[in-house]
Amino acid sequence: MPPRIATARRLVLNAERRFLRARLTYGHGTDNARDEAVFLVFHALGLSFNTADAELDQLLEPAQMAAVEVLIKARIAQQRPAAYLTGRMWFCGHEFLVDERVLVPRSPIGELINTRFAPWLDIGQVRRVLDIATGSGCIAIATALAFPWVQVDATDISPAALEVARENAARLGVADRVHFHLADIYPTPREPYDLILANPPYVPQAEFDALPAEYRHEPALGLVAGADGLLVLRRLLGTLRDYLAPEGWLVMDTGATSDALAEAFPDFPFTWVALAHGGDGISVLAARDLPRVRGDGTSRQLLE
Numbered sequence: 001m002p003p004r005i006a007t008a009r010r011l012v013l014n015a016e017r018r019f020l021r022a023r024l025t026y027g028h029g030t031d032n033a034r035d036e037a038v039f040l041v042f043h044a045l046g047l048s049f050n051t052a053d054a055e056l057d058q059l060l061e062p063a064q065m066a067a068v069e070v071l072i073k074a075r076i077a078q079q080r081p082a083a084y085l086t087g088r089m090w091f092c093g094h095e096f097l098v099d100e101r102v103l104v105p106r107s108p109i110g111e112l113i114n115t116r117f118a119p120w121l122d123i124g125q126v127r128r129v130l131d132i133a134t135g136s137g138c139i140a141i142a143t144a145l146a147f148p149w150v151q152v153d154a155t156d157i158s159p160a161a162l163e164v165a166r167e168n169a170a171r172l173g174v175a176d177r178v179h180f181h182l183a184d185i186y187p188t189p190r191e192p193y194d195l196i197l198a199n200p201p202y203v204p205q206a207e208f209d210a211l212p213a214e215y216r217h218e219p220a221l222g223l224v225a226g227a228d229g230l231l232v233l234r235r236l237l238g239t240l241r242d243y244l245a246p247e248g249w250l251v252m253d254t255g256a257t258s259d260a261l262a263e264a265f266p267d268f269p270f271t272w273v274a275l276a277h278g279g280d281g282i283s284v285l286a287a288r289d290l291p292r293v294r295g296d297g298t299s300r301q302l303l304e
């Protein structure tokens with residue numbers, strides 16, 4: 001039940017308590033009940049995250065309380081990620097439109113964008129970027145916004161996801177520098193990129209089947225990658241050399257499948273990045289360190 005005398009602060013605490021009681025799962029931009037409550041209550045009340053403390057203690061109108069209650073009830077009853085209820089998610093300081101056509105943006109690649117990919121590469125030298133499996137376009141668009149001199153191509157196999165991505169690029173004013181392609185991993189024609197970014201699907205089918213309800217609202221196409229999670233990654237790495245400039249870099253988010261990836265591709269000297277804001281599974285790899293490949297573009301291990 002919501003409190004009878006309500007301020008934003010009280011509604012946050014009330015929502016937190018109810019979320020904990022309902023044993024919800026987090027992981028779509030927040031990792032705890034308090035932050036999830038703040039996200040939803042602030043959205044319903046139109047508050048920004050730098051709202052002054054005093055404003056949080058002002059009495060609310062019944063209509064404001066009702067707007068909050070709708071979201072809190074829906075979050076508990078439907079177990080949908082909060083971002084699908086608000087239709088919005090923040091990534092690298094920008095607000096993206098999201099719905100069930102796309103994964104909720106949360107990749108730790110955002111931290112590398114914010115830190116200019118230092119110390120791995122000199123972003124000032126980068127001109128052409130490819131974002132593979134772009135979903136909402138969050139990584140492609142945030143990269144274009146952070147580095148106004150780059151041109152970005154972005155691919156996705158889902159036409160529905162690309163609709164969302166194109167809308168985000170237009171809203172955020174980079175439609176002229178971010179080009180979306182309906183493509184299976186790589187776009188055509190084949191061109192060399194200075195930087196390839198990828199947060200592809202990498203969840204093994206059995207793990208996906210056991211995920212909490214919240215993840216079932218996301219498009220399975222964005223998560224599942226065969227029995228071992230490597231279905232898309234195997235093909236991505238198989239022809240990587242054809243798309244990476246000689247001084248280029250690959251930056252990937254492979255989450256919990258990173259150990260399996262490293263084990264399956266011992267010839268690829270991935271460097272695993274320690275992130276200040278947490279999160280695992282981010283690797284960087286320089287084109288110059290790629291293993292030698294056979295004539296068909298595959299390395300020994302890719303054929304095994």
Ligand SMILES: C[S@@+](CC[C@H](N)C(=O)[O-])C[C@H]1O[C@@H](n2cnc3c(N)ncnc32)[C@H](O)[C@@H]1O
Nearest residue numbers: 105107133134135156157158184185199221222
């Ligand atoms: C993990 S989501 C990542 C979305 C976005 N980059 C992000 O970080 O939020 C993966 C995306 O890959 C897309 N996808 C799945 N298979 C693909 C393929 N073979 N080629 C291109 N995109 C693919 C899905 O449609 C989904 O949008």
